[in-house]
Amino acid sequence: MISKTEFIQKLRNSSLRPTKQRIDICDVLFNREKTFHFTINDLFNLVKERKDQKASLATIYNTVHAFHKKGYLKEIPINSNQTYFDTNVTDHHHFFDVKEERLIDLKNEDVGPIDIQKSIPGKKIKSVEVLVKLED
Amino acid sequence: MISKTEFIQKLRNSSLRPTKQRIDICDVLFNREKTFHFTINDLFNLVKERKDQKASLATIYNTVHAFHKKGYLKEIPINSNQTYFDTNVTDHHHFFDVKEERLIDLKNEDVGPIDIQKSIPGKKIKSVEVLVKLED
DNA sequence: ATTCTTCTTTAGAATAATTATAAAAAACTA
DNA sequence: TAGTTTTTTATAATTATTCTAAAGAAGAAT
The missing domain is CATH 1.10.10.10 (Winged helix-like DNA-binding domain superfamily/Winged helix DNA-binding domain)
Structure with missing residues (x-):
């Protein structure tokens, strides 16, 4: 509280x-x-x-x-008619149930480390986010 | 051609x-x-x-x-005022240069396997997409 | 070819999320 | 309390997307 x-x-x-x-x-x-x-x-x-x-x-x-x-x-980051926000600002990922238009948190531990083995000159990585789309 | x-x-x-x-x-x-x-x-x-x-x-x-x-x-899947499409329909990921609003392909091999260790009852995974946001 | 049916294109209207505007209200400062 | 700055608010403007309904094109049947 x-x-x-x-x-x-x-x-x-x-x-x-x-x-x-x-x-x-x-x-x-x-x-x-x-x-x-x-x-x-x-x-x-x-x-x-x-x-x-x-x-x-x-x-x-x-x-x-x-x-x-x-x-x-x-x-x-999802394509929806409305923009979604999250009060969880820690590094984590999401499931998106396309049918029900529902977001579910996916902990970093549930995805494992993501190693980006490519870099773009002059740019650095700001964030890495995984979106897992779900269907029935 | x-x-x-x-x-x-x-x-x-x-x-x-x-x-x-x-x-x-x-x-x-x-x-x-x-x-x-x-x-x-x-x-x-x-x-x-x-x-x-x-x-x-x-x-x-x-x-x-x-x-x-x-x-x-x-x-x-990115939040932009316009929806982006890709003619590359194979399984792959993206960099998104936020400043320049530019998308760059990221091969599956450059990310490595992503193992989702969580499941949602009654739902199956349709797609797994990684979005890497870039900054200067 | 000609006619008929179905699908597609199109201009324009409708919708809906978001952003801009500018005046009134609230918060801060002295 | 008076003056300054920020914030709220209603409303208008903007913009991506969807809807609509009529005209046009494609395919099928004759």
Whole structure:
């Protein structure tokens, strides 16, 4: 359970003003047992459900982008009509159930080390992500 | 160099009528030394450049979807404003240069075997794709 | 060839995710 | 409290993609 004060601290440390909306979004995103996957729309609805506060869709977009930029959220590379984000920013991979449009975490240990034996001059590797598509 | 007749054959075998537009798109897509990555817009422009024939944007969409469904094109899982396709339908992976928005093939051999040590009940693996993001 | 049926193309409208805008509100500073 | 900067917000703009329905092309039957 992360306190409001902690969120305020963290936001300040990231030079993001701790607005009511941002604190609320933090609470929805990071006060959970497990990390989770969401779309902008998911998050918009989750925030809307709360009685205390609401945030406009534009704010959800702004905040998610700000958090992503700061490294508090990870974008999951899949082709979908909506962009998926992940509160698990550690190095890991995903299953994607194409039929149900559902993402499932895949731990690094469940994939084993991936050794990229090719390099591109002048470029370095930023991330290595595995996407495993599932079917019935 | 693949002949028009061959394209017509292949289209017929796939129960796709060999229209002028489809044959032209085949020529643009498959009559090349190397496989390549493209967006709908790229393809639209490539077809437009040709003097002999032009195809509407809707036809480009229709055809790409049809070819994808038949397994002649592969969709590359990345988050971009546009969807990328690949004429290389063999099992392989990609580098994505985020800055230049450029895709580069990564052979299976350059990645080594990927062993997914987790399974989801009732589901089987359809594909395993690695995306390596590059930065400067 | 001619007619009939089915599939395809096409322009344009519709949809939907995302981004841009600019004024009002909130947060910070002095 | 007044002044400055950042943020929120409603709304408009943008853009990739899908839908629609009419015209055109391809294939089949005669």
